[in-house]
Amino acid sequence: xxxxxxxxxxxxxxxxxxRSMILAAALLxxxxxxxxxxxxxxLHNFTGGNDxxxxxxxxxxxxAGNLYxxxxxxxxxxxxxxxxxxxxxxxxxxxxxxxxxxxxxxxxDGAGPIARVIFGPDGALYGTTAAGTGASCYYYGYSGCGTVxxxxxxxxxxxxVSCPWTExxxxxxxxxxxxxxxxxxxxxxAGNLYxxxxxxxxxFNGYVFELSPSANGHWTSTVLHSFNEEQFDGxxxxxxxxxxxAGNLYxxxTEGGQYADGTAFELSPSGSGWNETILHSFSSSADGxxxxxxxxxxxxGNLYxxxxxxxxxxxxxVFELSPxxGGWTFSLPWSFSGTGNGGEELAxxxxxxxxGNLYxxxxxxxxxxxxxxxxLSPGSGGWSETxLHNFTEGNDGGAPVSSVVLDSQxxxxxxxxxxxxxxxxxIWEVTP
Numbered sequence: 001x002x003x004x005x006x007x008x009x010x011x012x013x014x015x016x017x018x019r020s021m022i023l024a025a026a027l028l029x030x031x032x033x034x035x036x037x038x039x040x041x042x043l044h045n046f047t048g049g050n051d052x053x054x055x056x057x058x059x060x061x062x063x064a065g066n067l068y069x070x071x072x073x074x075x076x077x078x079x080x081x082x083x084x085x086x087x088x089x090x091x092x093x094x095x096x097x098x099x100x101x102x103x104x105x106x107x108x109d110g111a112g113p114i115a116r117v118i119f120g121p122d123g124a125l126y127g128t129t130a131a132g133t134g135a136s137c138y139y140y141g142y143s144g145c146g147t148v149x150x151x152x153x154x155x156x157x158x159x160x161v162s163c164p165w166t167e168x169x170x171x172x173x174x175x176x177x178x179x180x181x182x183x184x185x186x187x188x189x190a191g192n193l194y195x196x197x198x199x200x201x202x203x204f205n206g207y208v209f210e211l212s213p214s215a216n217g218h219w220t221s222t223v224l225h226s227f228n229e230e231q232f233d234g235x236x237x238x239x240x241x242x243x244x245x246a247g248n249l250y251x252x253x254t255e256g257g258q259y260a261d262g263t264a265f266e267l268s269p270s271g272s273g274w275n276e277t278i279l280h281s282f283s284s285s286a287d288g289x290x291x292x293x294x295x296x297x298x299x300x301g302n303l304y305x306x307x308x309x310x311x312x313x314x315x316x317x318v319f320e321l322s323p324x325x326g327g328w329t330f331s332l333p334w335s336f337s338g339t340g341n342g343g344e345e346l347a348x349x350x351x352x353x354x355x356g357n358l359y360x361x362x363x364x365x366x367x368x369x370x371x372x373x374x375x376l377s378p379g380s381g382g383w384s385e386t387x388l389h390n391f392t393e394g395n396d397g398g399a400p401v402s403s404v405v406l407d408s409q410x411x412x413x414x415x416x417x418x419x420x421x422x423x424x425x426x427i428w429e430v431t432p
Contacts, residue, residue: 039431040389042396043092044085045421048074051094052081053424055415057116058348058403067413067427070113070127074424075099079111079132079142082125082151085427097165098151100132102142108133109167110149111142115184115240121191125151128181128195134174145174146181148195148211170219171211173197178207183240183294188247196237196251202226205235205256208249208267224274225267229256233276234263239294252291252305257281261289264305264321279321279328284310287332288317293349304358306346313337315344315365318358318376333358333383334376338365341387343372348403359412361400366390370398370419373412373430388430393419397426
């Protein structure tokens with residue numbers, strides 16, 4: 001199963017498979033705590049049919065507690081879908097909101113979404129596909145360049161079992177010479193939308209773009225920054241962006257920077273454009289390599305992120321950037337080793353709860369090599385890890401590429417890309 005297209009898309013596309021990992025001899029003096037009585041359950045087993053398959057993104061929750069997400073494959077045509085999972089009585093019911101058609105030509109509508117959908121200011125769902133339009137791009141079996149899309153619910157109450165939402169393509173990456181859209185979108189207070197394109201652009205190293213709504217439902221695209229390997233400013237941004245109240249954008253690149261192992265960056269608007277500041281350049285053995293996920297704001301304006309691999313213990317890290325004296329201070333709350341129950345290879349963002357605890361998943365490692373769900377808790381002696389679930393890649397799923405979304409009771413929800421009853425992944429819940 002590790003040779004699947006999902007594993008290839010995670011490791012090969014970002015250039016990880018050809019790297020040699022140098023493991024530091026020193027170990028962090030931190031404690032892995034055995035999980036207390038958490039309860040794990042599978043809410044839905046994907047079939048690879050109309051309900052989708054191979055979910056490679058986290059979930060979004062609405063105010064009623066319904067969950068929304070994307071699948072890389074499946075749907076009515078087999079190139080991915082957007083779904084809603086509704087809580088009905090004591091169970092859950094999945095509805096396919098939209099099945100992508102792909103196609104690769106000018107009329108293609110997207111294929112292979114690997115980022116979660118979010119709600120925009122108008123109540124519609126917004127997201128990206130890695131491929132699916134135009135003829136000049138190709139991404140692991142899917143032809144065409146990536147898209148930004150909007151899904152709107154039916155205008156009237158639907159009485160049918162399945163009521164597809166209406167899709168509108170807002171942006172086609174090939175229009176700005178880009179290719180793959182792997183990150184989710186973010187909105188500022190004015191309703192402008194921002195995201196990244198992993199490759200292509202002026203220097204073929206990826207770029208950050210803005211979509212601004214204009215007349216008659218159209219959107220105007222602007223490239224804010226093209227990454228340039230020769231300037232050591234990072235290359236190949238895979239994740240989406242986060243925005244602060246001043247309109248500054250924060251993100252990561254999987255490669256580039258001072259040590260070629262990726263960066264965390266800030267883009268700030270100015271009168272003449274956007275100015276980039278490198279907040280941190282990663283170095284494999286010291287703090288990890290290939291950050292693949294979005295950053296998350298903490299309660300004091302600090303930023304948390306994850307790094308796929310490397311670090312002092314070799315299995316990836318969770319890092320923190322704290323504003324200090326006009327700059328940023330970098331620290332490592334946790335370094336994963338991949339041994340025991342700890343997990344390794346972090347492909348998704350962490351989630352912060354009201355007490356300052358961090359929740360996330362590892363793609364691999366744990367007791368059975370199929371990934372974990374973990375909690376990191378701050379304390380007077382440092383951070384400690386609690387493993388909430390070890391995936392087996394059996395009926396419980398495996399290889400999660402999902403963030404954790406929390407409800408008001410502290411229950412966590414996410415997806416696993418492999419395993420389950422049908423081998424096409426699952427939607428899961430873990431309760432405290």
